[in-house]
Amino acid sequence: MTELFTRRRALLSGAAGLAALTGGGFWLASRGGEPAAAAHWQDPVASPSASATPESAVARSVPVQPGPPGVEQGAVDVLAAPNPGALVTVKTSAWWSWALMDRKTGKIVGSPNFNQTNMTASMIKAWLAADYLRRAAEAGQTPSTARMNEIRTMIRDSANGPASTLYAELGRSATIARLIDVCGLTDSKAGDGWSTTRLSARDTCRIAHAIGSGKAAGPTWTSYLVGEMRAVRGTGNFGIRKAFPAAEQSRIAIKNGWVDRQATSEWNVNCLALGDNWTMAVLTRFPMSTAWSHGGDIAKSVATQLRTKTALV
Numbered sequence: 001m002t003e004l005f006t007r008r009r010a011l012l013s014g015a016a017g018l019a020a021l022t023g024g025g026f027w028l029a030s031r032g033g034e035p036a037a038a039a040h041w042q043d044p045v046a047s048p049s050a051s052a053t054p055e056s057a058v059a060r061s062v063p064v065q066p067g068p069p070g071v072e073q074g075a076v077d078v079l080a081a082p083n084p085g086a087l088v089t090v091k092t093s094a095w096w097s098w099a100l101m102d103r104k105t106g107k108i109v110g111s112p113n114f115n116q117t118n119m120t121a122s123m124i125k126a127w128l129a130a131d132y133l134r135r136a137a138e139a140g141q142t143p144s145t146a147r148m149n150e151i152r153t154m155i156r157d158s159a160n161g162p163a164s165t166l167y168a169e170l171g172r173s174a175t176i177a178r179l180i181d182v183c184g185l186t187d188s189k190a191g192d193g194w195s196t197t198r199l200s201a202r203d204t205c206r207i208a209h210a211i212g213s214g215k216a217a218g219p220t221w222t223s224y225l226v227g228e229m230r231a232v233r234g235t236g237n238f239g240i241r242k243a244f245p246a247a248e249q250s251r252i253a254i255k256n257g258w259v260d261r262q263a264t265s266e267w268n269v270n271c272l273a274l275g276d277n278w279t280m281a282v283l284t285r286f287p288m289s290t291a292w293s294h295g296g297d298i299a300k301s302v303a304t305q306l307r308t309k310t311a312l313v
Contacts, residue, residue, distance in 0.1 A: 199270075241254050
């Protein structure tokens with residue numbers, strides 16, 4: 001398993017402590033073995049398609065967040081709470097859902113609607129990369145330099161072109177069928193394109209765990225993919241990771257998605273995050289008359305609150 005970042009946080013002092021509880025094709029390698037160059041891939045030349053700054057943004061709307069993180073003395077850990085969804089509150093009229101997985105036990109808690117789905121937008125790109133790389137390794141093939149550069153911009157910069165290419169090469173709905181099978185999903189289903197794949201918050205946690213455990217991308221490419229997800233930058237660097245101290249953010253692997261759906265006049269803004277012992281997902285949907293950044297604010301608020309509700313994160 002890829003060794004991910006672990007943060008140990010002391011509980012607040014008191015008489016009663018809290019027990020600690022988520023396109024190019026292939027070319028055949030001339031020699032056998034794993035692609036050692038993968039860990040040293042260089043940044044490609046910036047591509048216009050890698051810049052995905054959303055438009056139609058209006059005045060920022062910020063949900064309420066609690067104070068500095070710190071598990072409350074005597075409080076019930078969210079993982080053991082009888083109604084964990086009641087412990088996280090956001091002041092918004094948007095549709096939103098969240099889930100948190102303890103990767104050691106596999107337990108998932110979340111909002112009452114954590115089984116409801118939302119269209120993924122770019123969040124699904126993490127799976128497209130994993131599915132492609134795993135299948136390449138299984139076939140004994142090494143992706144070309146051009147293809148690896150495309151995967152890099154797809155993950156780091158959320159470029160859409162490589163996602164469309166990979167989605168077609170991987171069989172469109174066939175790759176989503178593999179996603180459901182490999183990651184053990186229970187709520188999700190394919191759409192008419194990669195961006196319209198429907199995932200629930202708890203299934204998103206399962207995907208993040210499958211990426212971290214090596215099941216999604218396989219042993220050859222897991223370290224590489226997690227490294228690229230840690231290196232997400234620019235417009236796509238928002239949401240869950242922003243609830244953590246700056247020094248910790250670069251060690252948390254993420255893939256976010258955001259798109260304005262003209263057909264529904266709504267934003268879909270979703271966040272996936274992978275830590276050493278946990279995964280987290282926050283999905284949102286709201287009218288386009290609200291700034292798209294509102295989705296990231298909701299995700300940050302949820303993560304900030306969860307950091308006060310459990311020692312896991």
